[in-house]
Amino acid sequence: MRRCWALFVLLLTGLAAHANTPLLWNQPASKQNCPPGDDAAWVDYPGGKACIRYFSAGRLQNAPVALMVFKGDRVSLITRPPQTIPANTADAQRRQAQAIMRKTGLPTVIIARPGTYGSSGNHYRRRQPEEFLALNAAVDAIKARYGIQHLILSGHSGGATAASALLAYGRRDIDCAVLTSGAWGLLERAERLRQQRGEAPAPALDGTGLPHPWDPFDHLDSIAPDPQRLILVIGNPQDRNTPFDLQMRYARALGNRGHQVQLLERPAAPPEYHDLLGNAGINAINLCPRRGHAARQ
Numbered sequence: 001m002r003r004c005w006a007l008f009v010l011l012l013t014g015l016a017a018h019a020n021t022p023l024l025w026n027q028p029a030s031k032q033n034c035p036p037g038d039d040a041a042w043v044d045y046p047g048g049k050a051c052i053r054y055f056s057a058g059r060l061q062n063a064p065v066a067l068m069v070f071k072g073d074r075v076s077l078i079t080r081p082p083q084t085i086p087a088n089t090a091d092a093q094r095r096q097a098q099a100i101m102r103k104t105g106l107p108t109v110i111i112a113r114p115g116t117y118g119s120s121g122n123h124y125r126r127r128q129p130e131e132f133l134a135l136n137a138a139v140d141a142i143k144a145r146y147g148i149q150h151l152i153l154s155g156h157s158g159g160a161t162a163a164s165a166l167l168a169y170g171r172r173d174i175d176c177a178v179l180t181s182g183a184w185g186l187l188e189r190a191e192r193l194r195q196q197r198g199e200a201p202a203p204a205l206d207g208t209g210l211p212h213p214w215d216p217f218d219h220l221d222s223i224a225p226d227p228q229r230l231i232l233v234i235g236n237p238q239d240r241n242t243p244f245d246l247q248m249r250y251a252r253a254l255g256n257r258g259h260q261v262q263l264l265e266r267p268a269a270p271p272e273y274h275d276l277l278g279n280a281g282i283n284a285i286n287l288c289p290r291r292g293h294a295a296r297q
Helices: 002-019 090-104 129-146 158-168 186-196 216-222 244-256 280-287 291-296
Strands: 040-045 048-057 065-070 108-111 150-156 174-180 230-235 260-265
Touching (some): 002 090, 040 129, 065 129, 090 108, 108 129, 129 158, 150 158, 158 174, 216 244, 230 244, 244 260
Parallel strands (some): 065 150, 150 174
Antiparallel strands (some): 040 048
16 A cells, blocks of 8 residues: 555656656657647647647536637747756746636637647747647647637737638637737738838748748638637737738738628737737637627537
């Protein structure tokens, strides 16, 4: 009996240590190194494979609706030692999911974009097709694992672009998408930012320095029609990172195609006016329809 108890304590200690181990960034996909259990999904997608980490809070099993969150770009963190990256452990990410769940009342999943917070991939290649294909496959895997019925997507900046890519894949399980300070019109945006910095023109290159970004704005006709789904595009007119007029153009194009969309302005932190104040994106989730809840009642 004492031996069994000792083994149990060792197991718990090992799990706790694993949860507080710094997550790796920009690592190749390896099934052997993809953690088993409930915080990673090994996925195959057209042209590749990935281990996508996710961090959840709340009851996901058979959830009628779950919130899935995509964070913005984290380029400034890639070259830092993992132990110096803020909130770079599974426990810290789960605490963030718990905080979001407390505000929204929804079971919540933070999905780490490729190359960040333990997900395999190369974050320098963000907005290339493989990023969005891997995330879409991970959403399918998480849904299947828990029997989740409907989704609300939330994303900020590059995370908003990722969420809008999932919309453009024609998914029919998205009840609502909350897109804050999103990047669309990617080549035009990149050229404007180069001009602001006094750099030479490179109209064929995204801000990553790569050609051929997968721009959800170019795939609007692939969004599945759904008169009940709401898409919220939220930003600040002074945004110096993702120009607000491009956000407006994206919202207007959605409306012209018959989608239910709202464009909202919110305060943002100077001098970039890109990060919205007061948890604007999370608070806006309360505007979303929750058909899954209605179906359960």
